[in-house]
Amino acid sequence: MFFNSLAFAIFLPIVFFLYWFVFNKTKSTQNALLIVASYYFYSCWDWRFLFLLVFSTFLDYFTGIQIEKSNSEKGRKFWFWLSISVNLGFLGIFKYYNFFVSSFAEMFTSFGFKVSPFLLNVILPVGISFYTFHGLSYVIDIYYKRIKAEYNFIDYSLFVSYFPLLVAGPIERATHLLPQVKIKREFNLEKAKEGVYQIVWGLVKKVVIADTCAVYANAIFDHYPSMNSFSLIMGAIYFAFQIYGDFSGYSDIALGVSKLFGLDLLRNFNYPYFSRDIAEFWRRWHISLSSWFRDYLYIPLGGSKGGLWMKIRNTFIIFIVSGFWHGANWTYIVWGFINAVYFLPLLLSNSNRNNMDPIILKWNFDSVKVLFSILTTFLLTCIAWVFFRARTITDAVLYLKRIFTNGEFSPQYLDNERYNYELLLMIGLFILVEWNNKTKVEPISGKRSWLKMALAIMAIIAFGTYSDYKEFIYFQF
């Protein structure tokens, strides 16, 4: 059941009605309903993996309590590592086992040894990377005594399985969401309206921007050897907007839906393509994942403290792991590596926290510099996205090489019976709307909201892509 499906359009009002009119007596009834709805939502993909979700939830709930109750450090460590290893074990088996085994087999083959690896014939459970990270952060926080263990199983289950964030985040923290689910929610008109604005804007991003860009990006990436330089550049830009529209659109819908139930989720995107350097980009892109890795990997490794080599090592570890989190493919690892290379000069020159202030443009030379740095950052991310999108590293390298060697910058008719430049106007308009609203969460609220709502709905109806339906990209992670 996707957020942009008819099934969800029926599911959501039913749950909303039951939540506020039938199960609104106590927070326990509210939570119980949301749990049932979340498990139903999840089982719509594959009910068999529901057992995995319930098991993972129970494991972290139980080990969390055991860590807290343990009198000895040895006991605390035992329950902590049990939780970590089982959680990562599941992730490893379902997501990474085949990758590692086939990579080793390829390596042995290249040395002249014939190896027939045993591969698992399993599909990746939807959202496993997200709910595993929910559980991990919870257990780690208890172990380091940042939070208390949750003794109410329903409340804890809701924290892990809450349907708006279950399959593609944002990756929540116990410190943020658990306190909210522990109190009875009262209906708040303004919050609910904000939720509606965010849902509608999320849909614009998904069906108008992401799915339309996908049609062009796919036509270009799938036939890159016959594309000219201009098409290849456009392909990278289209993919940049596809993945942004897709994932941030999903996050907007998730946050909006959650507001309808009176719960605030962590913000996941903050106009990342207006970043002035890569460090700022990573503070604005997939914020919940970046901050997760910062808090649970980068800082425990020593962060930016320590010597030069320590800094470099930690930077590469966090970016490569972040790339690998996205999927079991060398392309994601290289994507992470490239971002680390982009980030390193900023870290070493101590300028990674230079651009913390809001962007303000005036009619002066400084603003030209700001615009130039935004454009440069976007260009760098586009180059990295080529690795993210390509099927293999070789494809990505050849794609980039062809941009520079082909040298043709003319309009080209693509396999999808469209010209390569056709979306430029739409993307330009989208950038303009986002730029003018970059201080807000979405552009619909505020003055003349009805007019903006009408325009957004019109865009969804008229410019959305429906016949070439695309799943949310981040569901596969």
Added chain:
Amino acid sequence: MKNFLFYVFKILVLTFVLMFIMDKVYSYAFRQSNKRSKISFIYNSPPINYDVVILGSSRANNHFVTKMFTDKGLKTFNFGMQGSKLFESDLVLKLLLEKKNKIKNVIVDVDVTLKSENKSDGTFLKFLPYFNESYVIREHFKELDDFNSFYYIPFYRYLRFDSKIGFREMLFSVLNKKSNEIDNGGYGPLPENNGNLNTEVLDFQPHRNRYYEEIKKICKVNNINLIAIMTPMCEKAIVNNYFKKVNQLYPEIYNYENIVAEDKYFSSCGHMNDMGAKVFTAKILNDFFSYECN
């Protein structure tokens, strides 16, 4: 809560109103050009007195050279469409008559299309912009699964098939931008093959087809001379007596399966190239229209 529910209700009303308005705007826009597709050519052109109308799939579209008919003084248009089936051929004929065109002869390619009575997913949607206005389209689509959605939900058809009849196509209609579908009087010439024709296997059975029978009935009622033809396949085709089986079902269909057979006349096994189409069309003109040319 009451305020919120009323707010959501207003958004739903707004959405419905916008869909209704845009449905009207799009439908109006699709009336502005007769150059976008063969269907727009039928729907948006003034009535024409045709001597010959050609119907069928790509095997009609690529095989009947319109210019050779018109050179003989026969007002002709090739309405054959890539991927279309008898479901669409029947509807094209009905639509031509609904739009008050006069037709003397209909040539219809009936061979591999006898395998099913389904619609062609890529072709039937070209009729949808005229769904609300055309009685025959509505009647013809009555048995489709989506009929009620097309009928009752404004804009649904444009939304469902946005890649073919969405904003882009609507815009080109308003701009009256010409598509190559109606070039050459509707005939689509194919290039020569690269010397490597793949074998085509007709391993299915022909069936009686309600749309072909409807075409026969319409022609009879409207006093139109119907010429049903099976067009050539290359020598490599494994036809498994398919064409003979067609003749057992419908003896009136002329079998031209082997009239053109050499590889050099084909672009792919089931489709002649321009050279083959000219040889074939000359034969058809000679066999059926020599009296009109005298």
